[in-house]
Amino acid sequence: QKEVEQNSGPLSVPEGAIASLNCTYSDRGSQSFFWYRQYSGKSPELIMSIYSNGDKEDGRFTAQLNKASQYVSLLIRDSQPSDSATYLCAVSEGGGADGLTFGKGTHLIIQP
């Protein structure tokens, strides 16, 4: 059974600091990796996608992928109170037929 593991938190980070969110996955066949942000009572919003080993940067967000270690991470620089949310890691084999497999999410709190 495919599994995606995340620390549920809460992870508390001071405003302006770097928030580091981690995720491990069990299926070595996974090809596509995503981070979604979900505010309380809302639906998931795509933050980043990453498909190859290494780092991918988009504004204050950096996704890191290490397929050998089956590990994905998301760094948020200059954290803002508006970044407080649950961050969901999702993986798929690609092609979409298996859908996305999600972790339970990490609850991030940015302290002003």
Add this chain to the structure above:
Amino acid sequence: ETGVTQSPTHLIKTRGQQVTLRCSSQSGHNTVSWYQQALGQGPQFIFQYYREEENGRGNFPPRFSGLQFPNYSSELNVNALELDDSALYLCASSYDRGTQYFGPGTRLTVL
């Protein structure tokens, strides 16, 4: 805003009833995936429709069924509702089974 819409926003049903949830995909998208998200959990994949055909299915019983129309909108039907079916139901649209963008969801409560 992703351009994906879902209806209704909220729904209350009783155990044993049937429910239909609707999703309109983003313009240009031909793939719709449905997910169930219980409180405090990540979304779980129900099934995916690609060009009007079921393209993949998660670990959900046959009483969860779906449909995709020629305009790529989609329906999720759940028969014989159980209390554990209470959840947020999410629809995600994509182009050619690619990156998925979620709609606002339908909150279903089964009493």
